[in-house]
Amino acid sequence: MRHLLSLLKKEVRELLTPATVLPIVILAVLFASFGGFTGGVVEEALGSPPTVAIVDLDEGKYSALYFDALISRNATIVYNGSNVDDAISAMKESGAMATLVIGQDYSSLIESGERANITVYWNLKGTGLFSSMSTAPVDMVISEVRTKTSKLLIEDGMAGDPDIIMSPIGYQSTTFLGDNRLDGVSPAEVSAFMQTQSFMMPLLIMIVIVMLGGIIISSMGQEKENKTLETLLTLPVNRTTIVSGKLLGSAFVGLLFAGIYMIGLNFYMEGLMDTAASMELSQLELGTTDTAIVGIMVALAILCALGLCMILGAFAKNYKAAQSLTIPISFLAVIPFFVVLFADFSSLPLPAQAILFVIPFTHPMIAMNNMIMGDYMLVYYGIAYLVAFTLATVIITVRLYKSDILLTGLGTTIASGPLGKLFGKK
Amino acid sequence: MDALMVKDFTKSYGKHVGVDGISFNVKHGEIFGLIGPNGAGKTTTLRVLSTLLSVTSGEMYVYGKSVVDEPNEVRRIISYLPEDAGAYKHLTGRQYLDFISTFFASGEERKRMVSRGMEITGLGDRINSKVDTYSKGMMRRLLIARAIMTRPKFAILDEVTSGLDVVNATEIRQIIKDLSSEGVTILLSSHNMFEVEYLCDRVALIDKGKIVAEGAPGELKRKYQAENLEEVFTKVVRG
Structure with a gap:
């Protein structure tokens, strides 16, 4: 028993290292934060008063119920007139949630026992998991009107099809997303479609970066452990060439990984596109130029990741030390993935936007949505930032490759002066 | 011109001084040995x-560079074989x-260089086996071949026979002797005083x-x- 206890203690000590514990703790904290964040988003969406433009061409008994419901919910009516185009323009300009168009024969259809339809133009402002929830207050208004209409019909002793009496109102949806008009598509359908599209790209980037980060840092740890790095550094070739070779070689592998995943995802997407509303939603797919831009951003993000890996790898004394150095890279990839999954970049508070902007992996993750929403400035800023970040990491890596840190690790060189007189140039 | 001139060389790691103001010269074609216990400063030098690694203070010139x-000029002249390299x-x-x-030659010259390297290894058909299947002796022979097939002017060999069996160690010492006879200057470090005595024209005893x-x-x-040198070292260190 004593032997078992000794072995058990040894195993626990070996397995419970900062490298194994820290990721679990940080993930737990992240999930807790996301729980609070998503709860807040849902509460805010459902609790806020509706803002609508309304075109009432009926002006009858039953269309008046919409005004009653809107007033009772403290709604803001940004347009109340008879022109649909003006109403839509007002909705877009004011950022209202929807435009409700009630047809001329709305009340008479209900009174004659038929189901009456209204047309709803939805103004979808984002593509996050909870974006479609922003239209919920208007949905609740329609639902309330439906119930009240049904109640009135029953009170008036209306005879006829019970299904119609219980649900006398239907509606047709058209959703606006950025510059895109999607006829016959509801915000929920758009949101579901965007999730399948915009979820996959961040997932792909996150997987490739986490995987590649591990491979590169570990290979640097191995190079040090096997002392192949020492041999390499004494060959008659300058350090910039060595760094470039490592970076480009790794980038090739990274892009190969990304390409393989992309092929798999493509098949997945093709499967999804067979579903209903896909014809209309297909206009949200990126064109050739936009796809190329996303491709460039993915390549740049991979280079950024590799640059960071090489900087961190320079501090790894051996393979085991290298393993724990992959943690920061993984978190830099996981954090924007989760944030982008739940929320739109533009809907985040400024400090959160700034933090995400600084993380290079955020940019290809949000690029697709930004392009669909027509926000190209953020995409171009992202590209400029990625290029600057890549160059900075290359310069720092070359500097590290010329320094003692590469062979001695961080402790000894840091001790010799402020970052070893900036790595003790040779 | 000396092959190597080291003057007042010091290397510090923070407050710890690894090498403390040493000076020595190595002549062209000489085998020079740095000998001393672990942590004496041999490998750092x-x-x-x-x-x-960078120089904290002092001067070092290899064939005037x-x-x-x-x-970059120095790297064209030298060939370094670290201890326990892989x-x-x-x-x-x-x-x-x-x-x-590929870093030293191209075309036919490169082919000749590789052939020479393969010959030095003495690995026969095993040269076509994956490196991770090699024994320690085979690995060391491969690395020595790597270090000298380029015909460097100056070879730096750290604990070159460390951990090898008698047969492999003897063969490698012979390779070093042959290299020296071809006019290559060699600076080596070793714990093995008998090996140093057998190989070196001159030695420097280094301690702390x-x-x-x-x-x-x-x-x-x-x-x-x-x-023997072991006795010399003991007498010098103990005063």
Whole structure:
């Protein structure tokens, strides 16, 4: 028993290292934060008063119920007139949630026992998991009107099809997303479609970066452990060439990984596109130029990741030390993935936007949505930032490759002066 | 011109002084040994000479090229073999030699370089096996071949026979002797005093970062009335 206890203690000590514990703790904290964040988003969406433009061409008994419901919910009516185009323009300009168009024969259809339809133009402002929830207050208004209409019909002793009496109102949806008009598509359908599209790209980037980060840092740890790095550094070739070779070689592998995943995802997407509303939603797919831009951003993000890996790898004394150095890279990839999954970049508070902007992996993750929403400035800023970040990491890596840190690790060189007189140039 | 000139060389790691103001010269074609216990500063000196670490203070010149100011020039002259070095495990021995040769030659000259390397290894058909299947002796032979197939002017060998069996160690010592006879200057470090006595024309005894004695093994033995270098070292260190 004593032997078992000794072995058990040894195993626990070996397995419970900062490298194994820290990721679990940080993930737990992240999930807790996301729980609070998503709860807040849902509460805010459902609790806020509706803002609508309304075109009432009926002006009858039953269309008046919409005004009653809107007033009772403290709604803001940004347009109340008879022109649909003006109403839509007002909705877009004011950022209202929807435009409700009630047809001329709305009340008479209900009174004659038929189901009456209204047309709803939805103004979808984002593509996050909870974006479609922003239209919920208007949905609740329609639902309330439906119930009240049904109640009135029953009170008036209306005879006829019970299904119609219980649900006398239907509606047709058209959703606006950025510059895109999607006829016959509801915000929920758009949101579901965007999730399948915009979820996959961040997932792909996150997987490739986490995987590649591990491979590169570990290979640097191995190079040090096997002392192949020492041999390499004494060959008659300058350090910039060595760094470039490592970076480009790794980038090739990274892009190969990304390409393989992309092929798999493509098949997945093709499967999804067979579903209903896909014809209309297909206009949200990126064109050739936009796809190329996303491709460039993915390549740049991979280079950024590799640059960071090489900087961190320079501090790894051996393979085991290298393993724990992959943690920061993984978190830099996981954090924007989760944030982008739940929320739109533009809907985040400024400090959160700034933090995400600084993380290079955020940019290809949000690029697709930004392009669909027509926000190209953020995409171009992202590209400029990625290029600057890549160059900075290359310069720092070359500097590290010329320094003692590469062979001695961080402790000894840091001790010799402020970052070893900036790595003790040779 | 001396092959190597080291003057007042100091290497510090923060407050710890690894090498403390040593000076010595190595002549062209000579085998020079740095000997001393673990942590004496031998490997640090060799790493700085190989341009891997920076100089804290002092001067170092390899065939007139400054290690501090002209590291790229120095790397063209030297060939460094670290202690316990390895090779890329996914390559075969031949592929590894071929990879290294690309940095030194091209075309026919490169082919000749690789052939020479393969001959030095003495690995026969095993040169086509993956490096991770090699024994320690085979790996060391491959790495020595890598270090000298390029015909460097100056070879720096750190604990070259450490951990090898008698047969492999003897063969490697012979390779070093042959290399010297071809006019290559060799600076080596070793714990093995008998090996150093057999190989080296001159030696420097280093202890706690300082050179405590220097000269030909025979001279030192006479001076300290010792039977071998081990005894010399003990007498010098203990006063």
